[in-house]
Amino acid sequence: MSHDTAHRPARGKRQMKLGAFLFGVGHHGAAWRHPDVDPRAPFRFEYWRDLAQKAERARFDAVFLADNVALFGATPEAISYTAPVYTGEPLTLLSALATHTSHIGLIATVSTTYLQPYHVARKFAALDQLSGGRAGWNLVTSGSDAEAANFGLDHQLAHAARYAIAAEHVAVVKQLWDSFADDAILADKASGRFYDPARLRRVDHAGDHFRVAGPLQTGRPPQGHPVIVQAGSSDDGQALAAATAEVVFTAQQSRAAARAFAQGLKDKAQALGRSRDSLLVMPGVSIYVAPTRQEAEAKLARLQAFVDVAGALASIRTFLDWDLTTVDLDAPPPPPPFTQGWQSRQKLFYDLALEQGLSVRQLVSRMSAARGHLVLVGTPAEVVDELQAWFEDGAADGFNILAPIFPAGLDDVIELVLPELRRRGLFREEYEGATLRENLGLARPDAGFPAPLSPQTKELVG
């Protein structure tokens, strides 16, 4: 199988890409209180292994893990109401999952704000190697004071500064991945040469934020570059994504807004000389599905009943710097402060409340259901109609699926939604390739070394 050509389904029809976004015991804010959920399950590796293997059997493109580098809440009291998302750390978990899966992609979130590019490049190269070319890096910046305080700062960095650092960071990481040609390793016992010195190089990057000599230990990743994923939807985030992202994970509430976002991003990428297909936009979508619409709505309602409004407001205050704890719960929300934190998410929630005339209480309920991502509630046909409309309208190249609770919510998607997608030819029956890059149809980056000499040429010049 060639590494250089994008892989398409055999019949040539464009199909959706699907991520399985794993997240604690579920994406609903009160998932851990649901009677069917074991809130301690994430402390057991078998829980994650079973979810990843289930997603692989269903032919998802990837499992996707979020991350922050803090527990949120200023006091033990404020912290105590929130279940942690990961009981360990995403790269640790994906390293273990790599050896219990064979085809599914493994995407970990790592922030560029508090971890040096050499470490990031090395860890993703190691995961890519361990998994045989299935690693993806969801590049984020850290936009909270709680995280800043774990790394010597009083406050988060300014939004623009975070993105300037991120742009230089990812450029260095890519140079480190390119510090070896794919054929750099000779392992020639006779000559004692382990590497071909003509096929490796230093990086010697010296920029505004980083100086890195390289080369990276110890060879090129199987995918050339692990797939670059980004989630920032602010202006700065979009500019970075247009330049460097291959997959963009975004929160969008309406098809029209999603289409404008996706096509705008592809326009920006194209203006930078990239093809529109080299950047896949995958909105998050939380799915409540059942054979009847009534049952699907009951699934959502059951979870909404577990939402602790005071706890949710405390969480909104810490995550978004938006203090709704002292306002009238049954009136419209006041504007958020538009701080240096999650600008795009602040705007998304405020716009949603304005457009739909939501009270604070109703907004909190919507936020708890999927943290600002699209929520679809209905029968398999209704859910798939909506996904298909987004996909065919240019609003999405695929979706990152947020199950409300695990494992039941993922089972629902696999058993009810995927068969309907497949009936319509919208999702794969089998993996197209062996690497995440191949399954996503993304080209493999070239490291920029001269083409190796053919044996005949070698003989002539040697």
Add this chain to the structure above:
Amino acid sequence: MSHDTAHRPARGKRQMKLGAFLFGVGHHGAAWRHPDVDPRAPFRFEYWRDLAQKAERARFDAVFLADNVALFGATPEAISYTAPVYTGEPLTLLSALATHTSHIGLIATVSTTYLQPYHVARKFAALDQLSGGRAGWNLVTSGSDAEAANFGLDHQLAHAARYAIAAEHVAVVKQLWDSFADDAILADKASGRFYDPARLRRVDHAGDHFRVAGPLQTGRPPQGHPVIVQAGSSDDGQALAAATAEVVFTAQQSRAAARAFAQGLKDKAQALGRSRDSLLVMPGVSIYVAPTRQEAEAKLARLQAFVDVAGALASIRTFLDWDLTTVDLDAPPPPPPFTQGWQSRQKLFYDLALEQGLSVRQLVSRMSAARGHLVLVGTPAEVVDELQAWFEDGAADGFNILAPIFPAGLDDVIELVLPELRRRGLFREEYEGATLRENLGLARPDAGFPAPLSPQTKELVG
């Protein structure tokens, strides 16, 4: 099984602790050129899995992985002669190995020089949880310009500065591990409390080098603290080890020097209020063993024949800042520069050459065999006689075993040395406990929260 008492072998006799130090395709400098060795094997996970499972079946206390954060050599030409030690990264590899083993400890080297304490605390807590309490952290400082250049510096930090940073770093890491009581997680669906706020706390550390708020995500590690291992043998290194190390991995060439080192370190620990048993000294030892002495010597000689002297000298120059490339190979070496780099290793090699009257060529040969660690060559009885003498003389609590080549060199130790150790009652038949800490006989640290209220007291005060 109690977590609070040290575990002793049933018959009460003190037994050796043994580490299996995994390192590329072998610890001999020319291992990768040996005909029995596959130099590309470390690129396959199965290679590491098989070695770790083999070591576990043999009841080693732990597998041990070294680390640096650079490839050494100023130019591609200089780099090209050295096979990499790990093709990925130690924590990535141990995370995967955790789910393919059940009892053996997993010790990874991570430097305190270029990775923030929050990241270090979190990664080892995650590995400890994933492995059910089998993680160990080999705390080192980074003493090379090659590493410094990957993290924005022109030169390594001064030796004393590196150790001052390390001392504060490990203190913060321990506070992060202690930011939760063992019983902090309630996961109480009825009240909506995930954590008991009285059983978690912020860290709020503000020191000379780090400011860290905490608490750590997301609960206390199963061992309380992953086991703290250290390898520094300089004065600064010994002071840090006496205060914080539970296992000290050291390079020692003679039993007398090893005894002085081990007992001196235990004296220092005792002066700080620690028990002598709370710090285990484990010298590295490379073993060439065969049924006859002649065969054992032939194993060493065979590998020595593959040493490329020019390549070895280049490596010594980069690692130790000791330029022997222009001196007479058949004369004694000139003194090393005693730079800010590996001070104790510079001294060890120079003393060895002086004491034994070695030429540069002979010294290079000794260095290639095991990088300064003890080399034992002989029959099983001869090797075990020496190990036993060190153990009973107070020179060692156990050993970190360096196999010259993998897997054959590890097989030799398992098939020839361990049976003889067991015949003499010097090594375990079965693991004593489930965690690394239990198997090493080390007490589990208390997080320093008040004792939890008993149900009766709760009722009285509640």
